[in-house]
Amino acid sequence: MKLTLKIWRQNGANDKGHFKSYDVVANEEMSFLEMLDVLNEELINRKEEPVVFDHDCREGICGACSMVINGKPHGPLRKTTTCQLHMRHFKDGDTIHVEPYRAKAFPVIKDLMVDRTAFDRVIQTGGYISVNTGGAQDANNIPIAQSIAEKSMDAAACIGCGACVAACPNGAAMLFVSAKLNHLNLLPQGEVEKLERTHKMIDRMEKEGFGACSNIGACEVECPKDIQLINIARMNRWYFSSAFAGDQ
Amino acid sequence: MEIKWKIGDELKGNVPPGPLDQKWNKYKDKQKLVAPNNKRNVEIIVIGTGLAGGGAAAALGELGYIVKCFTFHDSPRRAHSIAAQGGINAAKNYQNDGDTIYRLFYDTIKGGDYRSRESNVHRLAEASVDIIDHCVATGVPFARDYGGLLENRSFGGVQVKRTFYARGQTGQQLLLATYQSLNRQIAKGTVTMYNRHEMVDLVKIDGEARGVIVRNLLTGKLERYGAHAVVLATGGYGNLYYLSTNAMNSNASAAWKAVKRGAYMANPCYVQIHPTCIPESGEYQSKLTLMSESLRNDGRVWVPWKEDDVQAIRNKSKQPKDIPEDRRDYFLERMYPAFGNLVPRDVAARAIKKVCDEGRGVNATGRAVFLDFEDAIMRYGKSEAHQQGLSNPDKSTIRSLGEKIVEAKYGNLFEMYEKITGVDPYHTPMMIYPAVHYTMGGLWVDYNVQTNIPGLFAIGECNFSDHGANRLGASALMQGLADGFFVIPYTITNYLADKIKVPKADINHPAFEEAEKSTRERFEKLLSIQGNQSIESLHRKLGKIMWNLAGISRTAENLSKAVEEIRALRKEFWEDVYVPGSMDEYNPELEKANRVADFLELGELLATDAFHRNESCGGHYREEFKTEEGEPLRMDDEFAYIAAWEWPNTNEEPILHKEDLNFEVVKPTTRSYK
Ligand SMILES: Cc1cc2nc3c(=O)[nH]c(=O)nc-3n(C[C@H](O)[C@H](O)[C@H](O)COP(=O)(O)OP(=O)(O)OC[C@H]3O[C@@H](n4cnc5c(N)ncnc54)[C@H](O)[C@@H]3O)c2cc1C
Ligand code: SF4
Ligand code: FES
Numbered sequence: 003m004k005l006t007l008k009i010w011r012q013n014g015a016n017d018k019g020h021f022k023s024y025d026v027v028a029n030e031e032m033s034f035l036e037m038l039d040v041l042n043e044e045l046i047n048r049k050e051e052p053v054v055f056d057h058d059c060r061e062g063i064c065g066a067c068s069m070v071i072n073g074k075p076h077g078p079l080r081k082t083t084t085c086q087l088h089m090r091h092f093k094d095g096d097t098i099h100v101e102p103y104r105a106k107a108f109p110v111i112k113d114l115m116v117d118r119t120a121f122d123r124v125i126q127t128g129g130y131i132s133v134n135t136g137g138a139q140d141a142n143n144i145p146i147a148q149s150i151a152e153k154s155m156d157a158a159a160c161i162g163c164g165a166c167v168a169a170c171p172n173g174a175a176m177l178f179v180s181a182k183l184n185h186l187n188l189l190p191q192g193e194v195e196k197l198e199r200t201h202k203m204i205d206r207m208e209k210e211g212f213g214a215c216s217n218i219g220a221c222e223v224e225c226p227k228d229i230q231l232i233n234i235a236r237m238n239r240w241y242f243s244s245a246f247a248g249d250q
Numbered sequence: 251m252e253i254k255w256k257i258g259d260e261l262k263g264n265v266p267p268g269p270l271d272q273k274w275n276k277y278k279d280k281q282k283l284v285a286p287n288n289k290r291n292v293e294i295i296v297i298g299t300g301l302a303g304g305g306a307a308a309a310l311g312e313l314g315y316i317v318k319c320f321t322f323h324d325s326p327r328r329a330h331s332i333a334a335q336g337g338i339n340a341a342k343n344y345q346n347d348g349d350t351i352y353r354l355f356y357d358t359i360k361g362g363d364y365r366s367r368e369s370n371v372h373r374l375a376e377a378s379v380d381i382i383d384h385c386v387a388t389g390v391p392f393a394r395d396y397g398g399l400l401e402n403r404s405f406g407g408v409q410v411k412r413t414f415y416a417r418g419q420t421g422q423q424l425l426l427a428t429y430q431s432l433n434r435q436i437a438k439g440t441v442t443m444y445n446r447h448e449m450v451d452l453v454k455i456d457g458e459a460r461g462v463i464v465r466n467l468l469t470g471k472l473e474r475y476g477a478h479a480v481v482l483a484t485g486g487y488g489n490l491y492y493l494s495t496n497a498m499n500s501n502a503s504a505a506w507k508a509v510k511r512g513a514y515m516a517n518p519c520y521v522q523i524h525p526t527c528i529p530e531s532g533e534y535q536s537k538l539t540l541m542s543e544s545l546r547n548d549g550r551v552w553v554p555w556k557e558d559d560v561q562a563i564r565n566k567s568k569q570p571k572d573i574p575e576d577r578r579d580y581f582l583e584r585m586y587p588a589f590g591n592l593v594p595r596d597v598a599a600r601a602i603k604k605v606c607d608e609g610r611g612v613n614a615t616g617r618a619v620f621l622d623f624e625d626a627i628m629r630y631g632k633s634e635a636h637q638q639g640l641s642n643p644d645k646s647t648i649r650s651l652g653e654k655i656v657e658a659k660y661g662n663l664f665e666m667y668e669k670i671t672g673v674d675p676y677h678t679p680m681m682i683y684p685a686v687h688y689t690m691g692g693l694w695v696d697y698n699v700q701t702n703i704p705g706l707f708a709i710g711e712c713n714f715s716d717h718g719a720n721r722l723g724a725s726a727l728m729q730g731l732a733d734g735f736f737v738i739p740y741t742i743t744n745y746l747a748d749k750i751k752v753p754k755a756d757i758n759h760p761a762f763e764e765a766e767k768s769t770r771e772r773f774e775k776l777l778s779i780q781g782n783q784s785i786e787s788l789h790r791k792l793g794k795i796m797w798n799l800a801g802i803s804r805t806a807e808n809l810s811k812a813v814e815e816i817r818a819l820r821k822e823f824w825e826d827v828y829v830p831g832s833m834d835e836y837n838p839e840l841e842k843a844n845r846v847a848d849f850l851e852l853g854e855l856l857a858t859d860a861f862h863r864n865e866s867c868g869g870h871y872r873e874e875f876k877t878e879e880g881e882p883l884r885m886d887d888e889f890a891y892i893a894a895w896e897w898p899n900t901n902e903e904p905i906l907h908k909e910d911l912n913f914e915v916v917k918p919t920t921r922s923y924k
Contacts, residue, residue: 029532029534031531031532032532032534033536033670035536036534036535036536039534039536039786040534043784043786043787046784046786046828046830046839047784049828049830051830051831052830052838052839054836054838056324057498058323058328058330058497058498058499059328059330059332059333059497059498060497060498060536060537060539061333061539061540061666062666062669063332063333063419063421063422064328064330064332064333064497065327065328065332066323066324066328082669086666086669086670088669088670088672090672111468111836112836117324118324118325119324119325119445121325122325122326122327122433122443122445125429125430125433126433126434126436126437127437129430129433130388130389130430130431130433130434131387131388131389131430132434133387133388134312135308135309135312135384135431135735135736135739136380136384136736138380138383138384138386138387139383139387140383141342141382141383141385141386141387141400142342142344142399142400144386145394145397145398145399146394146398147394147398148394148395148396148398151391151392151393151394151398152391154389154391155391155416155417155423158391158416158422158423158426159417159419159422161422162325162327185389185391186389189389189391191386191387191388191389192389
């Protein structure tokens with residue numbers, strides 16, 4: 003299949019950046035990133051600069067890959083990361099626009115690669131359970147209802163890719179933050195620090211320049227791991243109960 | 251071509267005395283300690299943030315050391331441990347099925363084909379119990395049964411259910427818990443985290459590891475960091491084969507730089523080829539995707555008996571379901587009745603290769619077999635119908651009930667398979683083929699997980715220590731967490747206790763100067779060649795040599811050919827590689843070039859090691875050494891040792907240091923899964 007790619011090229015955060023057009027021949031079995039590999043190999047052979055993008059596992063789990071394809075973070079297929087998107091979902095002759103995530107809290111580093119360390123800093127403020135190594139009680143001492151463990155796991159499946167932020171017109175990180183809060187707050191082990199954790203992480207999120215939530219729901223639609231809006235609802239409940247508790 | 255090596259001094263594993271099951275506790279009773287006020291003056295560098303490195307950095311930070319932690323990823327959460335699917339072993343015996351620490355130890359030694367150090371493996375089995383407690387306390391949402399207690403599944407090579415899991419994302423959940431503990435220390439200031447920083451050299455002062463040269467990948471600048479000890483937790487070298495299940499950026503350079511500074515590489519020829527991966531689809535293929543071993547709990551592996559059925563499937567005139575039962579060969583069940591589809595990985599991989607070599611492979615390339623869930627779906631469906639009290643349910647009701655159960659167990663794997671291949675595995679059996687997956691070999695370490703360079707420690711997949719010649723499923727995660735959280739905090743403290751009066755490393759020391767200079771010259775050289783071949787294409791060539799000549803099955807003749815071809819390719823690389831861009835900028839091609847250059851040396855050492863080991867054991871199968879039935883033949887009299895290689899930086903031959911394996915408790919026997 004013959005494709006025309008319009009790829010965003012930007013040399014560093016201070017460069018203005020522009021779309022550049024490339025022709026590439028792909029086949030249907032390739033993944034989207036393998037198609038970009040083919041392009042890069044050609045660029046290298048022509049001694050031009052290859053396109054920079056983040057990637058690693060290519061199995062949809064590390065959360066590294068991150069581009070916006072035809073206006074959608076991770077491309078057209080729902081519940082699918084860019085690395086798991088295969089070319090059989092495109093047609094011969096298609097023109098495909100590829101650009102980086104655009105969000106205030108994720109500055110562009112180069113081409114399609116952005117800086118997502120704001121996520122790490124949010125986790126650092128409370129996205130953990132405060133126990134040291136050694137001395138934990140037997141793992142089966144606290145039974146956890148299967149339905150609770152499953153809900154926690156649903157939220158814990160977040161890969162930290164940032165597509166939710168890129169999808170949101172406000173650049174909000176509500177889905178990501180709520181996913182971590184639900185993962186930990188729902189478990190009895192995470193219960194102790196629940197309200198404090200919620201407060202601290204939301205504060206940090208705001209300081210990092212993520213926007214406010216206006217209930218659009220684009221995050222849920224674009225999330226490759228099917229993290230659901232219900233997580234945001236629960237987060238808000240914890241947030242307001244801690245705000246009203248007065249002693250936070 | 252003749253492959254040569256020299257024999258060097260023997261090595262000692264520094265195993266503490268005493269009965270096997272008391273060694274570790276006695277060690278802890280007697281080891282030297284560092285008082286809290288002194289810990290605040292002692293610096294440790296940790297390279298890597300996988301289960302091993304992330305765990306070590308977090309645990310050492312908790313103890314109060316000054317920790318500097320490095321990863322080439324943009325965040326510690328992306329370490330390759332994230333991709334592990336199936337589960338983690340622990341001798342909890344929650345299933346009451348007869349599991350004990352001894353049995354986990356024994357299974358691991360046997361699974362490793364009697365090529366690992368007993369004391370390390372026993373310690374690993376002991377730690378496994380604490381790991382699960384720790385993980386649950388830090389919030390890992392493991393699978394649970396209806397009563398709310400932890401659920402287990404079984405993995406290859408064992409007869410108990412001891413594998414804990416979080417859907418098909420166990421590695422992700424363990425890594426996230428580790429990452430979170432690490433972040434807690436980063437917030438407290440005990441750990442300083444350096445993302446997108448790649449270690450490019452090790453610095454030794456007076457024979458001891460005292461620091462590293464690191465390249466800031468965003469700016470391209472070389473930076474110097476000093477410490478009282480350096481811990482490498484940099485993962486395995488599977489990408490030497492180009493195609494593997496490892497993440498694209500996994501590489502061996504940190505370990506190899508240590509080797510170039512005098513560390514020994516142990517058993518590099520022990521490479522695990524995983525039987526169940528999605529087959530290759532073309533030249534552009536960038537990596538291979540694992541289908542977790544847990545699938546063999548329920549999937550049955552088969553190929554047709556008859557040539558015409560094989561042809562019909564290849565040309566798509568027949569579907570797999572059109573082949574009647576009696577014309578199918580469930581070859582693992584036939585060859586290994588006791589373990590059936592759950593034989594260890596090396597055994598399954600060879601059997602798959604064998605039926606494909608016989609011309610019975612089921613895809614266009616002839617390199618695939620079926621992994622079929624039809625029986626499991628119907629079995630689960632019947633049981634579920636029974637539980638729901640349905641009388642006389644029809645086949646489609648049973649089937650859809652069964653599909654639901656299978657989906658709950660393996661849903662994300664099935665989804666991944668469908669995304670990649672476009673085929674729905676609920677209705678058409680999966681096609682699978684072996685691929686390089688894990689490397690048992692790695693930096694040689696003693697009982698303290700310390701390399702032969704004082705102050706240089708190696709943990710997780712990057713050392714060689716626990717899995718012998720073959721790793722059992724769900725044991726790498728266990729080892730990573732054991733090394734990081736439960737072993738190194740003790741053993742490194744024992745080392746550092748003698749270093750509390752030693753001042754912080756001076757990064758203006760000539761050793762730092764020299765290391766930075768030689769690194770810079772190497773990068774400049776890579777950039778100056780300006781040849782005609784891309785790094786990717788050269789790496790692909792190396793991968794083909796490795797896979798064809800040093801892969802699933804090996805011969806002396808092929809291995810010497812491999813050495814010859816690798817040398818030629820190395821020459822070609824240094825004359826004709828094209829690396830775009832410059833050094834002082836973000837330049838992923840330059841990163842790759844540096845890594846592939848190292849693979850081109852490690853590949854030669856791997857082939858040399860495989861050539862020297864005149865026996866078959868675990869993942870190392872030499873066609874010259876097999877029983878009449880074609881099973882691997884170990885040569886215990888000659889080869890019951892760890893082969894630790896010194897790589898001279900001149901053109902001399904490598905030097906082999908042997909560490910004898912003493913089996914005090916387990917008696918090596920022929921590993922049989924029949
Ligand atoms: C697809 C797949 C599935 C698996 N499933 C299972 C399973 O179900 N159960 C099981 O037990 N095992 C499994 N394994 C094996 C297991 O995941 C790994 O062996 C284990 O996670 C390795 O952990 P590690 O901490 O040693 O290294 P990694 O997790 O590989 O971490 C290496 C770290 O080192 C860093 N690094 C490397 N080099 C440098 C450098 N030069 N400078 C700076 N940083 C560097 C990396 O950035 C990374 O942070 C699986 C492996 C694969 C590939
Ligand atoms: S919530 Fe979804 S989209 Fe957002 S970071 Fe997590 S996985 Fe990515
Ligand atoms: S590359 Fe890891 S999720 Fe896409």
